[in-house]
Amino acid sequence: MIIGEQKPLDEIIAMVEKEGGGRILVAGCRSCVAVCLAGGEEEVEQLASSLREHSDDRSLGWELRTVTLQRQCERSFDEAISELVDWSDALVSLGCGVGAQVLSEVYPRRVILPAIDTSSMGAPEGGGKWKERCSGCGDCTIHLSGGICPIARCSKMLQNGPCGGSQEGKCETSPERDCAWQLIYDHLRAKDRLDLLEASLPPKDWSRSRDGGPRTVVRGRGSGR
């Protein structure tokens, strides 16, 4: 799923003020960002009431309405809210960066204010944590590393083993961050497959990642190969 988190309220308020306030529609999404508690129905209502409070305290006269779409990244869902969008002066998206862009495409005359900072593709860890798992490199090789991706999970994207900064299971960049190569090692050792780590991986073909330019997947044609 896509992981994101809401921007700080004052940043959202600043964006809305810059757009002139007025009638404000807050549009969330029931998919990924709802799961990571950033842009689901509840967060949409909370944000709307915070904006209302801000307006009331200062007599700005903002009007607020809300909607939470099934999937903000699909045009058909976005098209279904045209009446609300027509009503609004400002449109705050609580979808991920993809959802906000599609909304913007469907309503080209509107400025879409992104209220979520989208960070990564990841998974819930429990305890209110979501961790990055995949960087979308376009050429998956996790079968060689115990099902753990070193591109997304090692701070240096190292493909042939840990750097010299890995200590006691943690990454040199933070005691809060697991070293991906320690995870890979532990996993393969438990499986008795450390032999997999003896093979050297040659320089990666990054042309299939974002480095090759924005990617388009066409059904039946394979991933840009």
Added chain:
Amino acid sequence: MRSDSALERLLADGEFVVTSEIGPPKSADGEDVRRKARLMKGHADAFNVTDNQTAIVRMSSLAASLFCIQEGVEPIMQMTCRDRNRLAMQSEMLGAGALGVKNLLCITGDHQKFGNQPQSRNVFDLDSTQQLMVFKRMRDEGEMWCGDSIKVPPRMFLGAAANPFADPLELGVVRLAKKAVAGADFIQTQAIFDLQRFDEWMGMVRSRGIDKDVHILAGIIPLRSAKAARFMASKVPGMSVPDEVLARMSRASDEKAEGLRICLETIEELRGRPGIDGIHLMPVNWESALPEITERAGLLPRPQARR
């Protein structure tokens, strides 16, 4: 010989070599590098010229290497994977070869978070093993990584780093074996204070026969003060400074003298270990210690490399 490197020649002749380090300045002052080179000349066989060490911007390692050459000192140019993609790496390998650099050390590089510009992007197009593969192909096959031929290939003695104190220990040894196959001719280790752990690592290295394929230079840092020792123990990634060493430093009435004593004892210990072909002395912020260490360790005069 794979290069015209004096370091390579000395190692081939079975000399116990000494390498050290020259850090380029945070300025455009070439005289700074020349001064350090003059000060340290004759006290080591070759000098690592660091590459934006700890992700702090400094004069480029290529430029500083050239100043060393002009002072008659042999540089080991460092190149991190953090700051360059494979295009930049290959072009710099060509430029370095053309300018007379004869040793190149391939390293991952500290994460930019440790430096003074943590907002920067990192590259990591290649990791250091892959960097070695590319440079070996350029040197030995006379080909760019993509297969285009190189009319005048760079002749370069290739080095890499290893950290006996990083985890997981066993995987670090696997990675070292990969580096040896990929093209490393010599290895410099992280600074050694923890001899027990070093011996454990070295045992694994020897049992895989890696020491037969690459020359291993043991890393040494002289401790200048108890404070510096504590800093290294707690703040520098991948370092291991045992409590016993920390205690010796904080008990000492003359911290510098004690630091030198520890340093000399470590060198003496390591010289006797099979598979160790030299030392890499890193007098961090204490360049003036190098002459005294090499003198007292009986490592002077440095031998002349046969031509």
